[in-house]
Amino acid sequence: MTARRSRHLATLDPVEVGDHVCWVTGPDEDFAGTARAFAADGALFGDKVLVIGSPEARWAPGGTARGVLVDPAAERPGWDAEAMLGLLRREADTACRQGFRALRVLARMDRVWPEGASPQEIARHELGLDSLVAGGAALVVCAYHRDAFRPGALEQAGAVHPQRLGGHRTPPAFRLFSVAPGCWGVSGVVDSEGAEAFRTALGELFARSATVRLRCEETEFMDAAGMRALAEATRAVPGRRVLLEHANETVRRCWTLLGYDHPLIPVELTP
Structure with a gap:
């Protein structure tokens, strides 16, 4: 699999193994047609299709060995975002044993979180999912309907997917995504507009690992x-350490001028 990079997509046609797409959709878009075409591409590429949504949907798979439908509403109680991660791990392993190229997933996130979700919940779930997808056994599209999630939650969702599609009213200025075990790429611009989403995503990474590596080749x-x-x-999580790799000279100079090059702030910047 080639190195993962962030990108904006015009359609779902170029989605490939290892891609993790945030699709923000609304009532004015042909969701059913686009979803149906994405699922149908599973037969073309030899993928096993997993749809997380409603059995009444016109785009749901037809119950063949190639397609699996899971309705979160029917699985509750006991269904949550963590259960979704476990399901994807099991189905990806099964697809490999059955001889499929990969697991092709389309998830309606308003079915996963029928009451909406906080930015913290979204960051925790999507960062974990991105680590799984980066392993190369799946391609995943997470569909977020604009009417089902608050703007801050949608901003967070866009920031923790390497690829995005659709009508983000305020496209994420940066994206944070898995590039290797324990290592995360940062692309785009990390400024005042995205600082809160960046802080939230980092907090979830610190909950997973004592040392977090951030690669900045794509950081503008x-x-x-x-x-x-x-x-x-x-500083908020004692005992944590950050390695900011490939930070450009401007970032390194500003970091020092702002007084952050200090033993009490365990962040190491490398060129």
């Missing part, structure tokens, strides 16, 4: 608000 710029979010998130 990080302003004072982004650096403050990084410093504060690191």
Whole structure:
């Protein structure tokens, strides 16, 4: 599998194994047609299709060996975002044993979180899912309906997917995604508009690991608000350490000028 990179998609046609797409959709879009075409591509590429949604949907798979439908409403109680991760791990392993190329997943996130979700819940779930997808056994599209999630939650969702499609009213300025075990890429601009989403995502990473590696080859710029979010998130969880790899000279100089190059802030910047 090629190295993962962030990108904006015009359609779902180029989605490939290892991709994790945030699809923000609304009532004015042909969700059913697009979803049906994405699921149908499973037969073309030799994928096993997993749909998380409603059995009444016109785009749901037809119950063949190639397609599996899970309705979260029918699985409750006991169904939550963590259960979804477990399901995807099991189905990806099963698809491999059955000889499929990969597991092709389309998830209606308003069915996973019927009451909506907080930015923290979204960051926790999607970062865990992105680690799974990065392993190369699946391609996943997470469909977020604009009417079912608050703007801050949608911003968080866009920030923790490497690929995005559709009508983000305010497209995420940055994206944070898995590039290797224990290592995360940061693309785009980390500024005042995305600082809170960046801080939230970092907090969820610190809950997983004592040392977090952030690769910045695709980071265009990080302003004072982004650096403050990084410093504060690191200090908030004692015993955590950040390696900011491939930070450009401007970022390294500003980090020092802002006084963050300090033993009490365990962040190491490397060129």
